[in-house]
Amino acid sequence: MGKARAAAARRKGPGAPAGAPGGRARPNPNPFEVKVNRQKFPVLGRKARHAVGQPGVSRARAVQKRTQTLLKEYRERDKSNIFTDKRFGEYSSNMSSEEKMVRRFALEQQRQHEKKSIYNLNEDEELTHCGQSLADIEKHNDIVDSDSDPEERGTLSAELTAAHFGGGGGLLHKKTPPQQGGEEEKPRSRRELIEELIAKSKQEKRERQAQREGALELTEKLDQDWKEIQTLLTHRTPKSENRDKKEHPKPDAYDMMVRELGLERKAQPSNRMKTEEELAKEKQDRLQKLEAARLRRMRGEDEAGDARKPKHLSADDLNDSFVLDKDNRRLLSYTDGKMSIKEEQSGEASDGESEEEQGEDPSDEDPGDSSDPEGHSDLESDAGSEEDRGWPDREPRQAPGKRMTSDGHKAREPAKTELPYTFAAPESYEELKSLLSGKTMEEQLVVVERIQTCNHPSLAMGNKAKLEKLFGFLLEYVGDLATDDPPELRVIDKLVVQLYNLCQMFPDSASSSIKFVLRDAMHELEGAIEAGGRAVFPGLDVLVYLKIAGMLFPASDFRHPVVTPALVCMSQLLTKCPVLSLQDVVKGLFVCCVFLDYVSLSRRFIPELINFLLGILYVATPNKHGHGYTLVHPFRASGKNSELLLVSDQEDTATWQRRGLSLGWAGGRKAQTKTEANHTRLSCLAVCLALVKRCVLLYGPLPSFHTIMRPLRALLTEHLADCGHPPELQELCQSALADMEKQEQCCRPLVCEKSKPLPLKLFTPRLVRVLEFGKKQGSSKEEQERKRLIHKHKREFKGAVREIRRDNQFLARMQLSETLERDAERKRKVKQLFNSLATQEGEWKALKRKKFKK
């Protein structure tokens, strides 16, 4: 069968040698040759491949093929010489005989044109260029070739060949007579002739050499001269330009111009300078882009394709020098007051950049009012346009610090001058601490600044790791500062900027350090809860960390590796830590503020915060159990601290003025007089009310806003009823309540989103791609492929075996027929012999009979 298929495939070829009758009989087969395989039952969709066949035809074809190949081989099995037919295209089937003839003719022609001998150089076809022989052109070319001059060889060749090989004796004789006729009559011998020839050629050679040397000498001289002139030129141009200008202003300038014009790189098309508006627009665009990315993250949309924002940031913000430049300038604005003094003392020593700025600064502005505009412009440049309304207020806060340090500066002058300019990056926290301890705020900043500058990642290989570590150390240092008594919050305030910059450079390590401190804090809290059943409010450091985390990372993200744990941490602080003192209240309110700052953009709902505010409001009222609210965990309806914020002193109430709560006080200092405590209480209440108001604004659009606010409202009404509060607080209460009332409630019934209707189960057949019939459909594609290959191999193997068997049968048949033939021949010969013998005998007998007769 396999062969049949192979034959069928071959049938398509036009020049197939299958001249068998079957090949041509295809369109109208002999009905007696057709064999039909009857199918027992028809299967739909299955192609019956071997329904009809012509066994006779295919067998004949097979036999023919074997006679052509196998039989031939068999017959030639004992022959060792091989006949190769090298006629072009003799066995190629895809060439017509005409084509073959043409090609053969072409080849013949080619063969004739081939060089007769490889030693014959001159029988090449003449190559031409523009109708001129290339050889002629070469003659005009005055390339001085050292030894083998082709043109000479051309002239000499005849003589030389004649002399050496003696072939052209006649030629020589024909040529020489006119030359020699003038000198000597006597015909010279062959030897003399050759000697003369050699002498002549030697002389010619010598002459040529002399000529060449002369030319070389001349060129060398020329070169020398030129060099002299050139050195003169080059010596003069750069150095003595001015003088030259005075002496010969015109030609020099002209030369310069020419050279400049000639040598100048062509101007690249560049972006034009941008106008103010364009710059602003670009900035705005960038911010918009970032904001869009932030919003996307806030909504928690698919974050996979959202790696753009950080990349973008890094392209923009991690422009390394930019960040540091900015820092330097900022730093200068702080050290402004000291600058003049510093310049006198250590004018030279300071590094390049600051020197430049120093050189500019004092010249045009006096130190008195320099601080304001200078600092302002600097800040503007790095803080961005949208924040600058915030800065004038901050300015006075910084100003006293500056003045103070400039006052105290003289005392510390020696220390100041000792401050080195390069710092190795600290390897451990202790190192950093020893670097920073005992220094003023400004000095600490300078040190941190310089550590960063000296170890900038672009300067050396390991600097990146060093600075990454620096972030962790700084964070630890900040924590230490916050736990100090009193906490040095101002230093932290400044260090935050450094932390931000470092974080922009190394987001990954920064996030892991923050995570680490947060985990620490949570561990402590968890430990306290497990040990004592309740926790206490943590130190200021944890609060500072939480605040910093919110500033370094986008707090509005739906899910963020740092912000989300920080949120959980704050939630724990608000639910697990009972409020035992006024400091706890302040801390709790700070956490509330941080919490609300986190969600200020995303406007997310914080149940714990509402509970906490409710508790704070509750402890500010005299305990009479009101209706409509229930306190939850950290607060108790009655007990020791249930009237913590209640102020009963009328005088204190009257003298109270609203001020911001002091974070530093919450961190450590204890001493507070009774009046102060009362004032703090009222301030806490004020902050709490402000936060309530903020919550009302923030959560107004939430669907069950009124349910959420119901307890708060009940307590606020209670507060209002209690008239002991200062008017300002009353007003706050009033406005918060009014805001609550304003929010209108709409209770639209919930409706699920329409989900796609599930398709009904239908009994349509499951369609499977069938690769091969009669085979199991393997599960996976590889499996299927493997099975297919195995199957194919098996079939091929069977086919091969069958072929071999048939070949053997064929051979056996052939051998048999040979033997038979041989036997028949022998028989015939024997018969012939007998015949002749019989004839002979007959003749002899006849002769004998004749004799008898005679």
Next chain:
Amino acid sequence: MERDPGPEGARRALGRLLEAVLASRGEANAVFDILAVLQAEDPEETQEAVRACSRLFGALLERGELFVGRLPSEDSVMAGSQGATRKYKVWMRHRYHSCCNRLQELLAHPSFEVKELALSTLMKFVQLEGAYPLEKPKWDGCYLFPRQLFKAVVEGLLSPENDCSLLLSRFQGYLEHDDIRYHVMRAATDVVGRVADRYPEVPLTFWNNTFTLLSAVSLPRQECSFSTFYVKHVELSSTWKVVHLKEHRKAFQLMWLGFLRHKLPLSLYKKVLVVMHDSILPHLAQPSLMIDFLTRAYDVGGAISLLALNGLFVLIHQHNLEYPDFYRKLYGLLDPSVFHVKYRARFFHLADLFLSSSHLPAYLVAAFAKRLSRLALTAPPEALLMVLPFICNLLRRHPACRVLVHRPLGPELDADPYDPEEEDPAKSRALESSLWELQALQRHYHPEVSQAASVINQALSVPEVSIAPLLDLTAFEVFERDLKKKGQESVPLEFIPAQGLLGRQDDLCAQHFTLS
């Protein structure tokens, strides 16, 4: 008697006295000296004396040199004309008696070593007395146990004045013996009754001690042959009460009922209720006797109600208790503190069980769902992660309640028709309402809570979400999970530059706080 001062001297002196008493009856009066040392100030000396007593009376008990039978008064015997041996025995038995009394007093000694030693000595006496009974058996094979002595020991342990928890934990070792356990139960019942009668206001320490002892008693779950006896017996007779688990259960029940009959302090109620379902109810002969106690506790409110729920569940589930208005009370238990108490996991586990029935009316389930989602507005994230699937499960079980999250073509309302103040779930009109609270929680700050709340936006999937792994979720676990969550490779950064600790001018921190 002259002796060297200090415990070493006392030891030697006591040793001498002991040998003398044991050697001859003539030296019997030395017993007084030994007993006198029991009163010593120095705890070391007291200990020596206790040891000496232990050896002395232990030996005497083994020798049978103590009077057996009903003890006549000392004077009458001394005055009477019985034999010298009988006189000696009666006299010695009296000394033994006074020694035991003294040892019982020593159980309240300030020094723990003395207390412990006294206890072990008394228990040794109990063992010996059980083996060599001091009373005549009424019939052959009658079970004898030194009940008087043992009751004195238990009384000493359940002191109304001192906290004996240490001594009780020491005593727990003896409770492994079946006979000791049985008699402790009997004795404790007695003692509790007597002490409660004696004091108008029973001190807290007594209740604490009693509870410690009572909760240490644990019966075997299945009937098995009691064989670990403290007092050695040659053979056990099946007529003895002490070998039957049924009798043990009766005693156990009597003991607890006697204990719980009294007015207990609130903290003790909690402790009892915590162990109620696990280690008390299964061992009672008639668990339904606890119904009164549990219903009363259930009515108390707050955490105690939550705890009583568990016991009640066992009774309802296994003992056919019909509890009127059970679900109404369960509904009443739901208040904001549910999410903040220690027993949150236990409560929600039970609530899940109670509400798992598919035969509950829809209004009831709707009321629960609505109430829970109301409370969810004040819950911390770890509780929310548990309660949101809980609510969704309720809606899944009761398709009639799905109108709470899916009410197409419903009229727009001015206010939530649900009445949170109504105590009866039937009248709370929860079915007319919708779970807007969950919609609000979709804006929760924690991403997982927000996602859990967003489930209601789609049609609820059919399989319930198992809340078992969420019950014990703590905030710390949530925090750790968030920390470990791998997000995208790079951490997004804030693009607005930081300016200072308090942030920008319009930040709340900057508005309300100063650094100084």
